[in-house]
Amino acid sequence: MAAGWTVVPTLTGRHARLEPLQVDHVPALQQAVEGSGLDRLWYTNVPSVERVPAYVEAALRSQTEGKALPWVVRDAAADVVGTTRFYAIEADVPRVSIGYTWYAPRVQRTGVNTEAKLLLLGHAFEQLACISVSFETSWFNHASRTALARLGAKQDGVLRNHKRHGDGTPRDTVVFSIIDSEWAGVKRHLQFRLDSHP
Numbered sequence: 001m002a003a004g005w006t007v008v009p010t011l012t013g014r015h016a017r018l019e020p021l022q023v024d025h026v027p028a029l030q031q032a033v034e035g036s037g038l039d040r041l042w043y044t045n046v047p048s049v050e051r052v053p054a055y056v057e058a059a060l061r062s063q064t065e066g067k068a069l070p071w072v073v074r075d076a077a078a079d080v081v082g083t084t085r086f087y088a089i090e091a092d093v094p095r096v097s098i099g100y101t102w103y104a105p106r107v108q109r110t111g112v113n114t115e116a117k118l119l120l121l122g123h124a125f126e127q128l129a130c131i132s133v134s135f136e137t138s139w140f141n142h143a144s145r146t147a148l149a150r151l152g153a154k155q156d157g158v159l160r161n162h163k164r165h166g167d168g169t170p171r172d173t174v175v176f177s178i179i180d181s182e183w184a185g186v187k188r189h190l191q192f193r194l195d196s197h198p
Contacts (some may be wrong), residue, residue: 002091005066006063006066006069007105008021009123011071014076014111014194015112015185016116018071018073019069019111021059028079029055032081033102041141043140043165055197062085069089070083081103081106082103085100092133093130093132094130098117098133114193121133121178121187135153139174145174152182153177153186155175155176157175158175
């Protein structure tokens with residue numbers, strides 16, 4: 001694959017900065033998740049403090065195998081507040097999925113996530129020339145489903161018993177996507193939302 005599909009770029013905005021995920025980010029990610037309660041949401045893949053090292057190791061292994069491009073997310077104060085990645089990379093289509101995204105509660109519903117999505121989608125559509133970007137979430141993750149619809153993604157369908165939640169129960173996966181012909185409108189929408197944040 002071309003370098004664009006294997007090298008994780010740094011993406012910078014006013015509210016968020018996405019940097020290539022490194023092992024050195026483990027302590028800061030542990031601090032971001034500590035006490036948040038995010039790891040207790042059985043229908044998500046947010047790691048506990050103790051599992052952050054293995055989580056980062058798995059993400060970096062996926063990158064080495066050409067299966068993912070992982071980022072750490074910083075806020076405007078340069079504090080590490082979460083992580084996200086491209087996965088299900090298909091350069092021959094071309095398409096990617098965005099997921100494995102979580103943020104410290106203090107930056108949820110702020111300009112951080114809006115700008116991070118704007119930067120990721122801009123990279124996917126404008127640099128990698130993707131024709132589709134997908135998102136997947138558990139049927140039970142209503143907050144995520146609402147956020148994806150608010151983002152401008154459209155629901156494609158539900159994959160029944162598609163995989164398993166972390167606790168082993170079967171997961172119905174809700175699939176959303178944005179296609180290349182929709183990107184201009186979604187970009188304008190995200191920029192409008194971002195401009196409303198202080």
